[in-house]
Amino acid sequence: MTRGDGQHRLGPFRDPKVDAAVLASTRRLLIERGYRDTSVDAIAEAAGVSRPTVYRRWPSKAHVVYDAAFPADASRIEPSGDAVTELKTLIRNVIGWLGDPAAAAALPGLIVDMRSDPALQTSLGERHSAVFSADLRELFARNSDVLRPLDPDTVLDMIVGAAMQALSIRNVTDLDAYAASLTDVLLRGVLAGDPEATFMTG
Numbered sequence: 001m002t003r004g005d006g007q008h009r010l011g012p013f014r015d016p017k018v019d020a021a022v023l024a025s026t027r028r029l030l031i032e033r034g035y036r037d038t039s040v041d042a043i044a045e046a047a048g049v050s051r052p053t054v055y056r057r058w059p060s061k062a063h064v065v066y067d068a069a070f071p072a073d074a075s076r077i078e079p080s081g082d083a084v085t086e087l088k089t090l091i092r093n094v095i096g097w098l099g100d101p102a103a104a105a106a107l108p109g110l111i112v113d114m115r116s117d118p119a120l121q122t123s124l125g126e127r128h129s130a131v132f133s134a135d136l137r138e139l140f141a142r143n144s145d146v147l148r149p150l151d152p153d154t155v156l157d158m159i160v161g162a163a164m165q166a167l168s169i170r171n172v173t174d175l176d177a178y179a180a181s182l183t184d185v186l187l188r189g190v191l192a193g194d195p196e197a198t199f200m201t202g
Contacts, residue, residue, distance in 0.1 A: 014057070021047040022054055026068035027102040035109025038065065064114050066124050069106035070097065070131070077135045083143035084187065090139065090181040091186075094132055095163045099175050104167055132156060158186065 025046035029038040042063050044051045056063035097103065114121040124171050136152040162182055166172040 008042060017049075018049055018053065021070040022049065022057070022064065023132045024062055030065065030069060030105040035065065035106050040064070048192065060120070061111055062117075062120055062124065065106050066110060066127070069100070069103040069110075072127075077139060079142060083139070083146050084183070086139050086143070087186070088179060088183040090132060090135055091159055091183050091190065092176065094159050095167070095175050095179050095182075097131070098160070098163045099167050107164070108168065111181060129153070129160075133161075155186070 008076055022043060026038065026043050029042055029046060038061070040054050043061075043064065044054050047054075048109050054064060058067065073126065077086050079094075080086055089095070110124070114124055133153065133156055136156050140147050140150070140155075159182065163178075166178055166182075172178050
């Protein structure tokens, strides 16, 4: 016998259709209502399941929202032999990931909740950076002949921070153009000519 919400009474079976319905409903509610008004009760009702069904799968609203807004299957960077192309692709992927409508609606509220809950910050913060951190480290390692030995985490901070400013504050909509501009700044910096000569004569 099975429960109406997709859970078996006599076993650990987890119906993927229930997970998909909850995540799809969460995404829709985030876009329509925003983070604050996307409650677990509203998610459960929209997905056609019970509130306990949601909590059996996710420990909090923030966790289900994160999984709905930031899926773990982000695009990976395939080695191409061209460090510029790879970096531009990674930046475009980060911007696309953060610029998704559900993600844009979720991120400000998630940041507030993470700042007030150290455990949540640990569990979601590590996942958030890990999505692209591995790709960036591998990119630097295989292109060490053309890329300076910088800390990949600092570079990722710059990419994510710039993307959040552009998408959440400035409301940039041309993601391809912004990715190209950000890539240019990261690769060339802001100084014209030789930086050492500029500072010596400035």
